[in-house]
Structure formats: structure tokens, C-alpha cells
Amino acid sequence: MSILLGRSPDRQPPGAAPAHTGSRTTRLLGGLALAGLVGLGLCAFVFSPADSRPGPEAGARIGQFDAVRLMYVHVPAAIWTYAALGACALASAVYLWHRGAWWDRLAHACAEIGVVLCAVTLLTGMIWGRPVWGTWWEWGDVRLVTTLVLFLAYAGYLALRSVPGAPEARARRSAVLGLGGAVLIPIVNRSVEWWENRTLHQQSTLEELRIEDLTLFTLVLGIFVMGAVVLWLAVHRFRVAWLEAEAESAGLQAALAERRAEAAAAEPGAGAGGSGP
């Protein structure tokens, strides 16, 4: 919890708002993520080979060719989408049980990151699908369609969160929605096994280790690097949410103090403002 809070306003000297959401831990994590991204870029575009195998006809080559390089982003993004949205659902469940604002902000941060990752998954999948499947979108592919539904469901969650209202009531409604949307996560994840004949997606390559050498290494590296990026984003987003809540509360307190001062000034005999002509 302390890593997520870091230099939160309640740790600042009175009256000193933090200038940023960074801390030594996040800077270290950010540096690691950046170095990982450089390494991933090198492995994906320089060291790892394109997917090309001899075809059934003499001299012909088959495979995904350079499109396979998109998998180093697509697969990690999909895995971390499940993780981020799953964490949102878990934090929502704990919020409903425990009622701590900390869990509500964690759920919010995870949902935002999950939605962005889900969009990345869909976009990279579509770009990959065009040369490999010959289409941007395939309605017959159950994983593609269920992933889109998952994206829309959590976009709805963010829409609910964006509606102004009492923080406690908004947190409770969001928690129910965040938990309810989690029903879709196992459906998306297992869809290629459950509807084997209704998908163009291959079944899990990682679980069965059907790829090897540098391609496998790059894919696993991508998963770790994406994890570091997600963690870094989550910590910062959490702190921004915390600061937003503090600012909202401070703004409310300031408005109340202003109204009280106005009321006191308007009372007869309460000073110069009240004894005017």
C-alpha cells in the first residue's frame, strides 16, 4: 500500500501539495520499464526472425512473416488486460466488503489501464489480422467479438465513474459494476477452448510451448516488460486518483468556509460588512 501511496498529500507538510506523482520507487520502476521496452524493441525488430516456413509447394514460403512481431505487443497486452480488469474486480469486491477508499481508487486505476490495454489488444489484433487472416474484423471469431464486448463493458464502467456525484455512492455503484463485468473475463480467456470450431484464433501457444527459441524469449520478455509498464502506470494513476479526491475534498472545504465567512459577515453587528448603510 505504501508503494501505491508514495508521496501522497497526507504525507506532505501542511499546505504543500506534491508537484508530481513520482517517487524513488516509481522512477526506478519507470527506468526498468523503459530499458525493458528498448530491449523488447531490439528483440522484436532486430534479433528475432520473421515467421516463415517452407510451404507444401516447392519454393513457396508460408507463415505470418513480419506480422508475427505484432504478437510481442498483442499477447502481453491481452494477458495484462485480464490481469488489470481482474484486479479491478477484486478491488471492487474488497471495497464492497471493506469500504475503504483505497480499494475504490485501486479499482478505478486498474479499470482505466485495463480498458487502454484492451484497446491495444483489439487494435494490434486487427492490424495483425489484415495480412494473416485477410480481414480487419471477423465476426465469426468468438474471441474477437467477446474481447470487444469486454472493452465496451468496462468503457461503461468508466462512463459511470465519470458521472459527478457523492464519492461514496459513486464508489459503491462502480464496485458493483466492476465486479459484474468480471463475468466476461473467463469467457473471453477460455473462448478459444469452449468454441473451438468458431474461432480463427489459435489455442494458447504459451501453455503448450508450441513456439521456441528467440520467438518464445521475446514473447516472455514482452509479458514482463508490459507488466512493468502496467505497474508503473497503475501506481501513477492511483496517486492521481488520490490527489483528485483530495482536491475535491479541499475544494468543498474551501467553498464551505467561504459561505460561512459570507454568512458571518452578513449578520448584524458582525463587523464592517454587517453595519454598512
Next chain:
Amino acid sequence: MREALLVAAKDLRIEMRSRVLLFQVAPFAVATLVLLGFALDADRSALRNFSPGLFWVAVLLTALLAAQRSVAVEHAGRAADALLLSGVGPARIFAGKALALAAQLAALEVGLGVAMVVLYDARIEHFGLAVASAAAATVGIAAAGTLYGVLAAPMGVRETLLPVMLLPVFAPVLIGATRAFGDALGTAATNGWAWFGLLGLFALVYAVFGALAYGPLLEAEA
């Protein structure tokens, strides 16, 4: 159970008296079917083939209106507060409201089914499967609609927020019910009873989740 039935009877009585379902929601449902017919260029064979999907799209769009209506009656004159003060448990209130919504949707589905047979020339080949899958889908839609309806209820943006939240949740129902009806109407070679199982699971999950989550939501509203 008795309290849930009382809540359901209250909602149904309000609908009987206001006639909103009859004069506004039902015509909307039929108009949707007609517009979908225009969209497919009124090609009879295409309409018959796509009738399961078109029917359930019309049902889900209509369910949005019915779910909004179900919540709106509780917010007129702060009736929700009175309901809470009556001492009825949140799970029973949820069950009653979902039951009333399911009854209204079932009535609409019967009307839409007749319209589908007349307008789209659809033929029901497996009546039992059609009724069973429609019942499971209706319970699921009603449970999810009741739960999500109260989520968006007091926000002042209910009309726009509810579809954004609810339509993605309805997607599994649309897929399952369309496939099951495809088998029942003989327009698709699928195992309709397997899809009926998925619909039943969806209904069970949202009924249990709704009963558990309704309490915290009502507290947030109060």
C-alpha cells in the same frame, strides 16, 4: 418470497394503471421489428433466416426501456425510500422488481413472437426449446436490467448511461438466445439446448449477483 411477490404485484399494478407498457413500449418493439425489416430490404427469405437475431435485438432494445421504466417508478415521489423503510429486504425487493420486469418482457415477447411470425414468415419447429430458451433469457435480462437500472438510476443521466452499461452485458444473452432460437426456428444447425444452458447460467449468475449487490446499491441511493 411473499414480500417479493408483493413488490412484483405493486410494479405490475403500476404498469396496468399507467399503460406505459401497452401504449409506448410495445409499439416501440413492433416499430423496431418493422425498421429491421426495412433494413434488410424486406427480403422474405433473408428475414426468415435472420428472424432469431432480429427478434432478440428488438427484445433487448425494448428491455432497456422497460428497465428504465422499472427504476423510474421508484424515483417518482421518492418511492424507493418508502420501499426501504417498509422493512422488506433488498434481496426480496430485487427479486420482486426482476420478477415484474420478467413478466412484462414475457408479455412483450409473446407480442413480438406473433409479429415475427406474421412479418418475417418465421416458423417455430421446436416449440419447447423456443419457450425454454426465451424463459431463461428473459430471467437473465430482467435480473441484469433490474441491477443495472438501479446503478444508473439517480445519476441524472440514466437515459444515456444505462444503455452504455447494459448493452455489453446483454451481449452473451443475444448470442445465446439467437443460437437457441436458430435451432428452434430451424434457421441454424446448432445444438439449441447447449445454448439454453448458457442462458440459464447467465440468468443464475445475475440473479444471485443482483440479490447480493442490491443492498449496497440501495444504501448508496438512500
